Amino acid sequence: MNFIKTPTKGMRDILPESMAMREYVLNLMKETYKTFGFEMIQTPTVEHIENLTSKQGGDNEKLIFKIMKRGEKLQNGTLDDLDSFVDSGLRYDLTVPLSRYYANNKSLLTTPFRAFQIGNVYRAERNQKGRFREFMQCDLDILGEKTYLAEIELITSITTFLKKLNFTGFTIKINDRKILTKMIEESGLPLEKMDNILITLDKMDKIGIDGVKEELLSLNLSKENVEKYLKYFEKKEETLEKFCESFKMDEEVVKNLKTIKETVTHLVDAEIIFDPTLVRGMGYYTGPIFEIGVNDLGSSIGGGGRYDKMIEKYANISVPACGFSIGFERLLLLLEERGFQIPEKTEKIAFIIKEESELQEVFKEVQKLRNDGKIVKIVYRNKNIKFQKESLEKENYNIKEW
Amino acid sequence: MNFIKTPTKGMRDILPESMAMREYVLNLMKETYKTFGFEMIQTPTVEHIENLTSKQGGDNEKLIFKIMKRGEKLQNGTLDDLDSFVDSGLRYDLTVPLSRYYANNKSLLTTPFRAFQIGNVYRAERNQKGRFREFMQCDLDILGEKTYLAEIELITSITTFLKKLNFTGFTIKINDRKILTKMIEESGLPLEKMDNILITLDKMDKIGIDGVKEELLSLNLSKENVEKYLKYFEKKEETLEKFCESFKMDEEVVKNLKTIKETVTHLVDAEIIFDPTLVRGMGYYTGPIFEIGVNDLGSSIGGGGRYDKMIEKYANISVPACGFSIGFERLLLLLEERGFQIPEKTEKIAFIIKEESELQEVFKEVQKLRNDGKIVKIVYRNKNIKFQKESLEKENYNIKEW
Numbered sequence: 026m027n028f029i030k031t032p033t034k035g036m037r038d039i040l041p042e043s044m045a046m047r048e049y050v051l052n053l054m055k056e057t058y059k060t061f062g063f064e065m066i067q068t069p070t071v072e073h074i075e076n077l078t079s080k081q082g083g084d085n086e087k088l089i090f091k092i093m094k095r096g097e098k099l100q101n102g103t104l105d106d107l108d109s110f111v112d113s114g115l116r117y118d119l120t121v122p123l124s125r126y127y128a129n130n131k132s133l134l135t136t137p138f139r140a141f142q143i144g145n146v147y148r149a150e151r152n153q154k155g156r157f158r159e160f161m162q163c164d165l166d167i168l169g170e171k172t173y174l175a176e177i178e179l180i181t182s183i184t185t186f187l188k189k190l191n192f193t194g195f196t197i198k199i200n201d202r203k204i205l206t207k208m209i210e211e212s213g214l215p216l217e218k219m220d221n222i223l224i225t226l227d228k229m230d231k232i233g234i235d236g237v238k239e240e241l242l243s244l245n246l247s248k249e250n251v252e253k254y255l256k257y258f259e260k261k262e263e264t265l266e267k268f269c270e271s272f273k274m275d276e277e278v279v280k281n282l283k284t285i286k287e288t289v290t291h292l293v294d295a296e297i298i299f300d301p302t303l304v305r306g307m308g309y310y311t312g313p314i315f316e317i318g319v320n321d322l323g324s325s326i327g328g329g330g331r332y333d334k335m336i337e338k339y340a341n342i343s344v345p346a347c348g349f350s351i352g353f354e355r356l357l358l359l360l361e362e363r364g365f366q367i368p369e370k371t372e373k374i375a376f377i378i379k380e381e382s383e384l385q386e387v388f389k390e391v392q393k394l395r396n397d398g399k400i401v402k403i404v405y406r407n408k409n410i411k412f413q414k415e416s417l418e419k420e421n422y423n424i425k426e427w
Numbered sequence: 428m429n430f431i432k433t434p435t436k437g438m439r440d441i442l443p444e445s446m447a448m449r450e451y452v453l454n455l456m457k458e459t460y461k462t463f464g465f466e467m468i469q470t471p472t473v474e475h476i477e478n479l480t481s482k483q484g485g486d487n488e489k490l491i492f493k494i495m496k497r498g499e500k501l502q503n504g505t506l507d508d509l510d511s512f513v514d515s516g517l518r519y520d521l522t523v524p525l526s527r528y529y530a531n532n533k534s535l536l537t538t539p540f541r542a543f544q545i546g547n548v549y550r551a552e553r554n555q556k557g558r559f560r561e562f563m564q565c566d567l568d569i570l571g572e573k574t575y576l577a578e579i580e581l582i583t584s585i586t587t588f589l590k591k592l593n594f595t596g597f598t599i600k601i602n603d604r605k606i607l608t609k610m611i612e613e614s615g616l617p618l619e620k621m622d623n624i625l626i627t628l629d630k631m632d633k634i635g636i637d638g639v640k641e642e643l644l645s646l647n648l649s650k651e652n653v654e655k656y657l658k659y660f661e662k663k664e665e666t667l668e669k670f671c672e673s674f675k676m677d678e679e680v681v682k683n684l685k686t687i688k689e690t691v692t693h694l695v696d697a698e699i700i701f702d703p704t705l706v707r708g709m710g711y712y713t714g715p716i717f718e719i720g721v722n723d724l725g726s727s728i729g730g731g732g733r734y735d736k737m738i739e740k741y742a743n744i745s746v747p748a749c750g751f752s753i754g755f756e757r758l759l760l761l762l763e764e765r766g767f768q769i770p771e772k773t774e775k776i777a778f779i780i781k782e783e784s785e786l787q788e789v790f791k792e793v794q795k796l797r798n799d800g801k802i803v804k805i806v807y808r809n810k811n812i813k814f815q816k817e818s819l820e821k822e823n824y825n826i827k828e829w
Contacts, residue, residue, distance in 0.1 A: 029475045030530040030741045033515050036471035038528045040535055044467045048457070055450070060797040062775070062804035065446045069438035069561050070472060070547060071492070071517075073431045090473070093493045093513065095551050104506060111495065113435050115473075126440045128432040133442055135822060137806065145472065149497050159471050174805055177790070185797070288786050292794060339432045373464075384690050388579070392694060395462040395587070402464035403576055404539065420537060 035150065035158030046357065047161075049367045050190065051143065054163060054351075057186040061178060063141035063165055068122035070145065076121055077114045079338070083306050085117040088148040090158075115147035119164040120309075120335070120348060127168050127346075128339035137169035139178075143353075157354060165329075166348035168336065175347035176285045176313050177292075179329060183317060183349055184293040190360065194320040196296045199286060200303035202310045202330070203278045204269065208301075211272035212254035214246055220308065222246075222254075227304040234258065258301060265299040282313055309335045315349070319359060326359065327351035373400040375422035377413070380405075382427050390427075437552065437560030448759065449563075451769045452592065453545065456565060456753075459588040463580060465543035465567055470524035472547065478523055479516045481740070485708055487519040490550040492560075517549035521566040522711075522737070522750060529570050529748075530741035539571035541580075545755075559756060567731075568750035570738065577749035578687045578715050579694075581731060585719060585751055586695040592762065596722040598698045601688060602705035604712045604732070605680045606671065610703075613674035614656035616648055622710065624648075624656075629706040636660065660703060667701040684715055711737045717751070721761060728761065729753035775802040777824035779815070782807075784829050792829075 032038055039047065055065070077089050091111040093099065102110035116122050119142045127138065142164045150156050165182055167175040180197060187195060205226075209219055225240045232240070234255060241251045260268045265286065269279045282299070290297050295317075305314040305328055314330030329349030336344040374394060378387055391401050402422065407413040414424055434440055441449065457467070479491050493513045495501065504512035518524050521544045529540065544566045552558050567584055569577040582599060589597060607628075611621055627642045634642070636657060643653045662670045667688065671681045684701070692699050697719075707716040707730055716732030731751030738746040776796060780789055793803050804824065809815040816826055 028481060028527070028530075028741045029477055030527050032471050032527075032531070033473050033475055036473055038471070038532055039469035040532060041466035041468055044469055047469075048467060059773075060800060060802055062777075062802055064443035065450060066443055067441035067446055067449075069434050069440070071435050071438055071549070071561065073435055075431055079430060090497075091495045092517075093495055093509070095492075099509060102509075107495070107501060107504075107512070110509070110512065115494075125430070125432050125434075128430075129434070130440055130442060135818065139804065147473070159473065170806075172807060174807065177786075178805065181790070181794075284786070288790060291787050292790050339430045371461075375464075384579075384686070385693050388583070388690060388694050392583075398462060400462055400464055402541065403580065404572075405574060405576065416537065 033158075035152055035156070037157060037159070043357075046360070046365075046367060047353075049369070050353075050357065050360070051163075053189050054143075054186050055141075057189060058141045058165060058182055061139065061182045061185075063139040063182070064135075065141045065143070066123075066126065067144065068116070068119070068126050068142065070115055070147075071113050072116045072122060072125070074108070074111050074114050076125055077117065079121070080308075083308060085148055088150055089117060090115040090147050090149055116144075117148050118146055119144055119162050119350065120166075120307075120332070123164065123166055123168075123348070124336045124346075125339050127336050127344065131340060131344075134168075137167055137175070140164075140166045140168065142166075155354070155358060161353040163351040163353050164348060165350075166346060168346045169344055170347065171333075171345040173281055173285045173288075173313075175345075176315070176331070177288050179347060179349045180285070180289050180315060180317075181292050183327065183351065184289075184295050187317070188294060190365065192319065193294070195326075196298055196318050196320060197289065197293075197315060198298050198300040198303045198318065199282060199313060199315045200300055201278055201282050201313045203312060204274055204282075204301065205304065207274050208254060208257055208272050212257070213250040214254055218244060218246065223304045226302055227306075229258075229302040261301060268299070268301060278312075285313060305330055307332075313347075324355075325352075326356050371398065371400050373420070373422045374402075374425055375417045376401065376403045376425050376427055377406050377410075377417075378403060378427045387427050435560075437554060437558070439559060439561070445759075448762070448767075448769060449755075451771070452755075452759065452762070453565075455591050456545075456588050457543075459591060460543045460567060460584055463541065463584045463587075465541040465584070466537075467543045467545070468525075468528065469546065470518070470521070470528050470544065472517055472549075473515050474518045474524055474527070476510070476513050476516050478527055478741075479519065481523070482710075485710060487550055490552055491519060492517040492549050492551055518546075519550050520548050521546055521564050521752065522568075522709075522734070525566065525568055525570075525750070526738045526748075527741050529738050529746065533742060533746075536570075539569055539577070542566075542568045542570065544568075557756070557760060563755040565753040565755050566750055567752075568748060570748045571746055572749065573735075573747040575683055575687045575690075575715075577747075578717070578733070579690050581749060581751045582687070582691050582717060582719075583694050585729065585753065586691075586697050589719070590696060592767065594721065595696070597728075598700055598720050598722060599691065599695075599717060600700050600702040600705045600720065601684060601715060601717045602702055603680055603684050603715045605714060606676055606684075606703060607706065609676050609680075610656060610659055610674050614659070615652040616656055620646060620648065625706045628704055629708075631660075631704040663703060670701070670703060680714075687715060707732055709734075715749075726757075727754075728758050773800065773802055775822070775824045776804075776827055777819045778803065778805045778827050778829055779808050779812075779819075780805060780829045789829050 078086055092113045093110050094112045145159050146162050147159055165179055221244055225237055229237055257271050286297050309332045310330040311333045312331035316325045316328035318325045331347040333345045394401050480488055494515045495512050496514045547561050548564050549561055567581055623646055627639055631639055659673050688699050711734045712732040713735045714733035718727045718730035720727045733749040735747045796803050
């Protein structure tokens with residue numbers, strides 16, 4: 026028989042120490058989000074293949090782990106179309122399942138619905154340091170709230186949680202998909218090429234305005250329009266209002282974003298910046314978008330935005346929605362780099378017993394300690410007692426010989 | 428586009444109320460097992476197909492959700508052998524992944540290793556009430572402990588946990604695989620047919636001794652041997668020692684089982700019964716096996732046993748192991764039937780605000796309450812304020828208009 030002892034490619038065994046850290050962070054998150062009225066939900070890891078390949082998930086759809094049909098249904102498959110053997114797949118995010126969930130259970134949920142979902146998602150990415158094929162996402166969403174209350178509550182929840190982990194020095198970038206659209210429109214660039222234009226704009230940080238210009242021109246766009254478009258970004262450092270004047274942005278949109286920015290500024294211990302180059306990949310965003318970055322980390326640890334049109338695709342009614350997702354693995358990595366330690370200190374006691382020990386008595390004593398919340402292990406005395414004790418002491422166990 | 432709003436067949440959306448119950452029970456479990464020195468670990472949901480189809484998993488192997496290869500690797504697949512398109516699958520239990528995990532990480536783990544794993548497992552079963560295709564298992568295992576300490580600690584952990592849920596009236600059945608084997612051997616029945624004989628014996632509760640006899644005879648076994656075999660069970664109600672006399676069971680095995688039985692009896696508030704018809708399905712068990720049943724439930728809520736030969740298949744060394752698995756879904760069902768309520772009572776406050784409300788002030792007040800651990804929601808006043816208030820009150824929110 027051919028047993029393989031390593032995990033499947035890109036997936037991980039989580040060791041006890043890492044697991045204790047994960048649990049600590051998750052518990053803190055659960056406690057915090059609970060005070061904001063979020064309710065935990067769970068969706069299946071396996072989704073209908075139709076829902077996963079619905080062109081909502083951007084590039085992630087290429088990375089789906091596909092699950093084969095079973096039994097007789099396999100007989101209808103053909104080699105020309107291998108997808109004919111497939112009926113489901115592993116979810117690549119928690120947003121598609123949440124939208125389906127809401128459509129499916131709406132009548133049983135509160136309105137607005139504050140949803141909190143923790144779960145593994147799966148993407149068959151190429152091997153890369155810090156990238157896993159199974160990784161945890163922690164999503165907060167408010168469904169059925171059309172006003173900025175959703176955005177404010179989401180940003181506040183997350184920053185409150187991060188603060189409890191002693192996180193400091195983070196920045197919240199905000200922008201609005203409607204602003205991104207209007208700029209393209211006003212500059213005369215074709216809206217059909219919006220996706221490509223935004224992918225390029227997203228690189229502003231890395232390749233600078235000249236790099237962006239070059240790449241936009243390579244998309245066969247008119248030089249005049251590209252220059253008009255990029256000229257808007259010269260006012261990047263100005264206030265939100267000033268920036269939006271140049272392309273006659275709808276006042277309601279500006280006012281809405283301003284309310285979010287100002288309210289949050291007073292509530293959280295973080296810098297809130299309007300960043301007109303913030304794009305956020307997913308095509309389903311329809312309004313404000315935001316991202317939380319940590320100053321000493323290159324990239325963000327999470328982000329989100331408003332997606333008012335998504336649930337409509339599952340349900341027959343339109344439901345405004347706004348969500349935020351934390352990249353849990355990245356957060357843990359960052360905590361590790363910062364040397365974060367779990368504050369908890371429960372006493373640990375190891376009972377080393379002998380053949381002659383009276384088992385009943387040992388266990389009675391041990392039970393008492395455990396009932397008091399102490400962590401207790403029982404082991405038989407080894408021949409190499411010195412090594413045995415050293416190992417237990419290394420695990421912070423106090424030793425009691427019986 | 429073809430969106431489907433129901434979950435995939437046999438899988439479930441977990442609603443907030445059920446989820447709160449799950450979280451409550453899981454937290455209690457985590458707290459309890461922690462005091463026994465168990466350490467949480469996590470293994471990937473996706474396993475190598477080779478490990479899943481290794482003939483260790485019994486009937487569960489027929490129910491595997493298979494995952495297709497990706498990219499170029501698909502090109503080597505052929506229609507004659509659809510498994511040629513497959514490289515992995517969803518785990519159907521937590522024992523196979525644990526064995527792989529231990530073999531893979533042994534040098535980084537403590538000895539003996541007390542492992543605690545919570546995770547979803549997947550089985551493509553036919554639709555049936557109370558049976559799901561994605562369901563949670565909670566496994567405790569002690570690896571590297573060859574004595575009865577493992578069995579005693581496992582049984583005590585689980586009963587301590589169940590007691591905290593106000594469970595009463597449960598019975599722990601114990602037996603030993605070695606006893607099951609010896610009885611077959613001594614009665615002259617062929618060991619090659621052991622699996623079939625045990626499947627039949629397992630039905631004793633349902634079909635009675637006459638039913639078992641009839642079924643055994645239909646296996647083409649000698650009538651004389653079958654009668655000799657079944658005669659042993661006439662002493663079913665006798666003590667363990669008395670029962671084992673008839674077929675000259677090895678004294679060490681009897682003494683070991685007796686120690687487990689007696690030590691546990693003094694520690695837990697439950698009935699411990701030696702049941703020679705207890706089989707536990709999995710072929711990998713090598714020693715004591717046990718099962719926890721609740722008197723008013725037909726079947727068990729969990730069980731386990733010793734599997735000293737399993738890890739050897741992954742690692743090149745022999746490691747004694749003993750484990751216990753709780754059927755989490757069944758436990759929840761039972762709690763529900765018993766009308767179990769989460770004891771917790773955190774104050775919930777809903778702020779209903781108006782267009783004119785001063786946002787900064789509202790949020791300042793809300794933040795204070797949340798920092799004190801209260802659950803607070805903010806909503807805008809609806810036109811139908813009566814209905815809005817009623818809904819919030821139904822969720823146990825105290826209302827504060829602002």
